[in-house]
Amino acid sequence: MSQPTAATKIVIIGAGASGIACATKLLEYGFQNVLLLEAESRLGGRIHTIPFGENVIDLGAQWCHGERDNIVYDLVKRHDEELLESTGPVYENYQCVRSNREIVPEHIANRLKTIVGDSLISRQLELRNCSGSLGSYLTNKFFDVLRQPENRDIDEVIAREFFDNYQKFENSVEASDTLDQVSGQGYLEFWECEGDILLNWKDKGYKELLKLMMRSGEMKSEFGILEQRLILNRRVEKIHWNRNDKRVELELNNGEKCLADHVIITVSLGVLKEQHLRLFEPKLPKDKQRSIDGLAFGTVNKIFVEFPRAFWPEDWTGFTLLWRDEDLKDIKGTSRAWLEDVFGFYRVSYQPNVLAGWIINANGRHMESLERDEILDGCMYLFRRFLSWSIPDPVNFRTSAWFTNENFRGSYSYRSMETEQLGTGARELAQPLSVVVTSPREREDLQQSRCDKPLVCFAGEASSEHYYSTVHGAVEAGWREANRLADFYGLPIKTIPKSQL
Numbered sequence: 001m002s003q004p005t006a007a008t009k010i011v012i013i014g015a016g017a018s019g020i021a022c023a024t025k026l027l028e029y030g031f032q033n034v035l036l037l038e039a040e041s042r043l044g045g046r047i048h049t050i051p052f053g054e055n056v057i058d059l060g061a062q063w064c065h066g067e068r069d070n071i072v073y074d075l076v077k078r079h080d081e082e083l084l085e086s087t088g089p090v091y092e093n094y095q096c097v098r099s100n101r102e103i104v105p106e107h108i109a110n111r112l113k114t115i116v117g118d119s120l121i122s123r124q125l126e127l128r129n130c131s132g133s134l135g136s137y138l139t140n141k142f143f144d145v146l147r148q149p150e151n152r153d154i155d156e157v158i159a160r161e162f163f164d165n166y167q168k169f170e171n172s173v174e175a176s177d178t179l180d181q182v183s184g185q186g187y188l189e190f191w192e193c194e195g196d197i198l199l200n201w202k203d204k205g206y207k208e209l210l211k212l213m214m215r216s217g218e219m220k221s222e223f224g225i226l227e228q229r230l231i232l233n234r235r236v237e238k239i240h241w242n243r244n245d246k247r248v249e250l251e252l253n254n255g256e257k258c259l260a261d262h263v264i265i266t267v268s269l270g271v272l273k274e275q276h277l278r279l280f281e282p283k284l285p286k287d288k289q290r291s292i293d294g295l296a297f298g299t300v301n302k303i304f305v306e307f308p309r310a311f312w313p314e315d316w317t318g319f320t321l322l323w324r325d326e327d328l329k330d331i332k333g334t335s336r337a338w339l340e341d342v343f344g345f346y347r348v349s350y351q352p353n354v355l356a357g358w359i360i361n362a363n364g365r366h367m368e369s370l371e372r373d374e375i376l377d378g379c380m381y382l383f384r385r386f387l388s389w390s391i392p393d394p395v396n397f398r399t400s401a402w403f404t405n406e407n408f409r410g411s412y413s414y415r416s417m418e419t420e421q422l423g424t425g426a427r428e429l430a431q432p433l434s435v436v437v438t439s440p441r442e443r444e445d446l447q448q449s450r451c452d453k454p455l456v457c458f459a460g461e462a463s464s465e466h467y468y469s470t471v472h473g474a475v476e477a478g479w480r481e482a483n484r485l486a487d488f489y490g491l492p493i494k495t496i497p498k499s500q501l
Helices: 019-027 072-076 105-128 134-146 155-176 207-214 269-281 286-294 336-343 360-366 374-387 416-423 426-430 473-490
Strands: 011-014 033-037 048-052 055-058 097-098 235-239 247-250 257-260 261-265 297-298 299-304 320-321 342-348 351-360 396-399 410-414 433-438 450-458
Touching: 011 019, 011 247, 011 257, 019 033, 033 257, 033 286, 033 299, 033 320, 033 473, 048 207, 048 396, 072 207, 072 473, 097 105, 097 155, 105 134, 105 155, 134 336, 155 320, 155 342, 155 351, 207 473, 235 269, 235 410, 261 473, 269 286, 269 297, 286 416, 286 426, 299 342, 299 360, 320 374, 336 351, 336 360, 336 374, 342 374, 351 360, 374 396, 450 473
Parallel strands: 011 033, 011 261, 097 320, 261 450
Antiparallel strands: 048 055, 235 247, 247 257, 297 410, 299 351, 299 396, 320 342, 342 351, 433 450
């Protein structure tokens, strides 16, 4: 029978990885009346590749994390593109440098790295019985191992400095302010894809994934198959979803109104947290509100500094900042206090003269409010305080700013202790707002049945049950919602990713 795919109007809010994945999959199914509304002046969402230095940098998502069961990796390989390569041991072979410029001896640093590395292996088993936070677990684990006879020669002060820095690194992975916020058991909900977890995009950046999905190169147009279906600088101010005609009315920031048969929301969890009470009319059901409130969303920012030349040795990959207590007093309570949470600077692939720094939590958010010169001055203070080389003045500088941007309000999601206490999760977030309608499917007895029409759907990385915080989680979530609508209209479902079954 013919399917109502040509007339059915579907509006997707947000043109990030999830929104683009959803739109392109819907077009693949035969839906034609598909529109993407994007509040930013660009597409990509938390994928943001820009020119910088001798090549490009990614202010947001940077790596393809893993290979097996990773839809991003599969998409690249399916197109026979050699776009990905290993970043190598940059985030393993870094130097540990103390705030008095003392370099922790390599054999000591490697043993400390091994202690925290070994804990990664045992976490999967031990956290199943953990009733506390990831922070309490890791702290107990680290110092229990440190007290073993074979490690008693490691200076306890240096070990504590190392562990303080390591916790900041882990916070950057989780997007948490402190590891005490992260649920120990909730941490296990995340599935790590096998294979290299730091695959970079060579000299092109993560925007290549968006181009692949939109078939930009094949169609020789910027937006590919989404041409004429994407509107930038268009923010949705109100979503009226409980109308008598079983459609959704959107109020836009330019005063226009838009009616849709289905709306798919792919904005960040940070935006939902801030806006859901005023965005939806009527307000969302309590279980949906609980999922938005309970799932956690944090901020991680990057700092890119380009120098006129590389002042570091060729085999040097970067350094982490180990603060001595007496040196930390120099910045505590001053305008430079935010620098405490810049935890490391590392080499950047295809950027011979660039170092990338990472900063977390409230200080990372505070950095976004500072003037450019103040941030750069602080970074140079760190370089010259920790490193013994002669360091030239930089020639270029750029930071991310994910929290102060009202279209993001942070970087990515994680499972917090509050998530666990409220008993909510991604599954609740992903549940659509539905209305009961007569199904368009004809049964064998030619009798029509009644079913739930998915009126407002939710995608985005935070709605991924096991791949949250990743681009492949965002893409799969977009595909999940396209599959949901295809199933509603009786279309044969294409491959459903294993993680969404």
